[in-house]
Amino acid sequence: MRVLVTGAGGHLGRRVVDRLESAGHDVVGLSRRPGPRAGWIACDLASEGDLARAAPSWGAIEVVAHLAAHVPEDTARNAPEDFHATRRANALGTAALLHALAVAPELRAVVYASTFEVYGPPSRCPIDEAHPTLPQSYYGASKLAGEKYLSLFAADRRLPCASLRFPAIYGRGDPVRRALGNFIRAAAAGEDLVIHGDGLDRRDLVEAGDAAEAVVLSIERRADGVFNVGTGRGFTIREMAEAVQKVGGGTSRLVHRDRVRPRVDFALDASKAHAILGWAPRVPLEEGIRDQLEGVRSGAASS
Amino acid sequence: MRIAVAGGAGFLGRHVVRRLLEGGDEVTTLDGRPPVRPLPGERTVVCDLSASAAPAAARVAEEVEGVVWLAATIRQRTRVDETAREDLELMAGGPVAFLGALARPPRALVYLSSIQVYGAPRRLPVEEEHPTDPITAYGVAKLYAEHVLRIASVRIGVRFVALRPSFVYGPGQHPGNVIPIFIDAVRRGESPKIFGTGREIRDDVHVDDVARAIELALRRPAEGAFNVASGEPHTLLEVAEAICRLGPPGMKPNIVGGVSGWLDRWFSVDRARSALGFEPRRGFEEGLRGMWAGEGA
Numbered sequence: 007m008r009v010l011v012t013g014a015g016g017h018l019g020r021r022v023v024d025r026l027e028s029a030g031h032d033v034v035g036l037s038r039r040p041g042p043r044a045g046w047i048a049c050d051l052a053s054e055g056d057l058a059r060a061a062p063s064w065g066a067i068e069v070v071a072h073l074a075a076h077v078p079e080d081t082a083r084n085a086p087e088d089f090h091a092t093r094r095a096n097a098l099g100t101a102a103l104l105h106a107l108a109v110a111p112e113l114r115a116v117v118y119a120s121t122f123e124v125y126g127p128p129s130r131c132p133i134d135e136a137h138p139t140l141p142q143s144y145y146g147a148s149k150l151a152g153e154k155y156l157s158l159f160a161a162d163r164r165l166p167c168a169s170l171r172f173p174a175i176y177g178r179g180d181p182v183r184r185a186l187g188n189f190i191r192a193a194a195a196g197e198d199l200v201i202h203g204d205g206l207d208r209r210d211l212v213e214a215g216d217a218a219e220a221v222v223l224s225i226e227r228r229a230d231g232v233f234n235v236g237t238g239r240g241f242t243i244r245e246m247a248e249a250v251q252k253v254g255g256g257t258s259r260l261v262h263r264d265r266v267r268p269r270v271d272f273a274l275d276a277s278k279a280h281a282i283l284g285w286a287p288r289v290p291l292e293e294g295i296r297d298q299l300e301g302v303r304s305g306a307a308s309s
Numbered sequence: 310m311r312i313a314v315a316g317g318a319g320f321l322g323r324h325v326v327r328r329l330l331e332g333g334d335e336v337t338t339l340d341g342r343p344p345v346r347p348l349p350g351e352r353t354v355v356c357d358l359s360a361s362a363a364p365a366a367a368r369v370a371e372e373v374e375g376v377v378w379l380a381a382t383i384r385q386r387t388r389v390d391e392t393a394r395e396d397l398e399l400m401a402g403g404p405v406a407f408l409g410a411l412a413r414p415p416r417a418l419v420y421l422s423s424i425q426v427y428g429a430p431r432r433l434p435v436e437e438e439h440p441t442d443p444i445t446a447y448g449v450a451k452l453y454a455e456h457v458l459r460i461a462s463v464r465i466g467v468r469f470v471a472l473r474p475s476f477v478y479g480p481g482q483h484p485g486n487v488i489p490i491f492i493d494a495v496r497r498g499e500s501p502k503i504f505g506t507g508r509e510i511r512d513d514v515h516v517d518d519v520a521r522a523i524e525l526a527l528r529r530p531a532e533g534a535f536n537v538a539s540g541e542p543h544t545l546l547e548v549a550e551a552i553c554r555l556g557p558p559g560m561k562p563n564i565v566g567g568v569s570g571w572l573d574r575w576f577s578v579d580r581a582r583s584a585l586g587f588e589p590r591r592g593f594e595e596g597l598r599g600m601w602a603g604e605g606a
Contacts, residue, residue, distance in 0.1 A: 054394075084460055084461075084464050086409050089405055089457060089461070090360070090402075090406075093360075093397060093401065093402055093457070097397055097401075097453060098393070098394060098397055101389050101393035101394070101397070101446070102393070102394070104389040105389050105390050105391055105393065108388070108389075108390070138438070138440075139441065140456075141456050141460070142460065143460065144457055144460060146456075147453055147456035147457050147460065148453070148457075150452075150453070150456065151397075151449055151450075151452070151453040154442070154443055154448075154449040154452065154453075155389050155393070155446070155449055157442065157443075158387060158388060158389050158443075158444065158445070158446060158449065159388070159389050161387070161444070162387060162388040162389075
């Protein structure tokens, strides 16, 4: 099967490409910057010129895994430049890609990487797919717009199209600065692990390999609609810190500081993904942390 | 109040600007084209309102206490095509960039969204908590705009209201819509043609009522999203019959039949009633009589 993967050089994309290739699929990688791999196409989706140049070289694409996105370093900050960057890359980039796919006659399915940030303040925990969507970040709003464009595309082309709503995706090479990654970087540097508040806030996490598996299963099963991909219960910030401390085996201590944000518990109910995709998280937290920590120690994720 | 009305030269814009001027507000109309008939006291600025140009428009608008954003594309595509770019830049990028470039935050931002944010109604009447699953690219851009403007308003400290009008009719409306088409037919002595069964449910709200809802949203301390509708749904046959009654005696609609693909629509205005004090005033028959009589836009 010929699969177009956007964001192929990213944290999630690299793993999706590896899995698809080992399953014998023919992968065409798209990445914003040239050169992660020979034969991949450099393309900024929001640029009309880039897309027009790239589309003829895709060939007869049968499946698209649309994983490319702009993720601001701190999505809660909502800086004006985050609005412009996410509007361009995520809302417009997705619309432009779908428009370009209007002329892909062999196309049979699209899978889109979305985010838990489409939900906004949780009114229940865990959150299921029917929960209202009131994003609190420009990033979440832009990813939701991408989901909505994909729904129009699915109805128009009568194709199965899936939006996978991921929580934070961790694992070796995780570039994002948030709780778990910060703990891991601190542990690697022999620094203390700082918890703001009591650390009982719950967050969901998915290891990058497990996340990639959800994308591959969605492709294979021709999934249609919106799917949460998460653990269903998440981990408390304290559990994350303790796991990092244990795996790190060093001298890092847990240190409590004042809370900076009000307490929010957040986990994604993935029973739909379990029932329809046959997906379940497989990598235990400590194992995922060990891998990411090794990556940091060997300098693979110095970013 | 000093108010900037973006898209003030359009159908709804003309009614809004006139109402605000009559209420004693200072109004600056910002639009890509000048109004056909400028109103006494209206300040007009012809400018591009898309994301890249909106900061310049904000500097021209100077200090404003209220912003009304009506500027929009009007196409209703059910597929994603090259027009999505313009939709996003004008309806979402424009207002956020405009707001961010104002020298001082206004007190209120009123954004004209649309009932298109809901998509196919799952229950009637549709209230504001109904899921938002647009079935047009226009609806996607409006929904995205509601979200990003809510976020930007929190950040800047502006009171934000999104109004979701149903089908707006009245003097000055584009002639390609069903009510002007029916009126035109009856004027020519022809029966209005109904494609479908005539039992299609619609919710037509008079442009005067929408303009008043905008004024209320500028002045009342409310926040959030509100339907602006008639509170009085009609079938398509009732609409055609009401227009026939304005014409020569004995005029009857002609039900052509066929599958119209129409989605029944009817919207609750309870939330606008309680939070904005909004009450639809223009009765349907009376509103149609005004259009028939050619009352001024």
